[in-house]
Amino acid sequence: MVMTLPFIYPFVFLVATALKPLPEFNQDSVGLPAHATLENLSAAWNEASLGPAIVHSLIAVGIAVVLNVALSSVAAFWFVRHRGRLATSLRWTLIATMAVPAPVFIVPLFVQLSVWGLTDSLVTLGVVFAAWNVSFGLYLMYTFIDALPYELTEAAEVDGANSFQLLRKVLLPLSMPAMATLAVLTFVWSWSDLLISIVLVQDPSRRLVTPATALLADQYSTDIPKNAAGVLIAILPMLAVFLFGQRFLVRGILAGVGK
DSSP: OGGGHHHHHHHHHHHHHHTSOHHHHHHOSSSOOSSOOSHHHHHHHHHTTHHHHHHHHHHHHHHHHHHHHHHHHHHHHHHHHOOSHHHHHHHHHHHHGGGSOHHHHHHHHHHHHHHHTOOSOHHHHHHHHHHHHHHHHHHHHHHHHHHSOHHHHHHHHHTTOOHHHIIIIIIHHHTHHHHHHHHHHHHHHHHTOOHHHHHHOOOGGGOOHHHHHHTTOOTTOOOHHHHHHHHHHHHHHHHHHHHHTHHHHHHHIIIIITO
């Protein structure tokens, strides 16, 4: 219990700050609120238009989750079935792109998408989120599928299953823990992204929740409780998904990467 305090305290401090009136915060910035109020939450929700922003985030991140899980699963299956030198080199090259930070590619990507007229699009943003996370997805799904007993695929092939049937009816059902893990991590990473979303979607009417929350705080803002309220609203969906998928997350890591 003591070891969890460094992780729990920042969230407790965030909630306490979000519920604290500004005059009280100016007098005591670290204590619990003596007169809790929801005015900060209401102000942050309205000023940052967090309602539409959350919907936009759900659309873009939902596309990213579906695409990443689907592409990573199919690619991992293909690489498991093809173990030649060229395929192995290609797999490690794709996995190595995990080391490439977003600032390296975001500017040329924005320029090219602008030429094609694909900026300010939630669909485009979802595809970019998926592409950004697919290298990790490939690593996770390949490790999991490769660890499954070979006898399962061999028995299915003896029964006459083709590659598509083998993937759909045998490997994907068995890979649900890893797929759920990948879905949760893709959601969390994409939802919390600021750089990619703020560069590719600059239309205020299509702004995502993380950039919308970030705009509450500027050099002239002194209303820290309102800013904290915006952050709290922004992270609640991410926290809910993480807590809901926690058991799948543990199972996927232990069953796949841990082998």
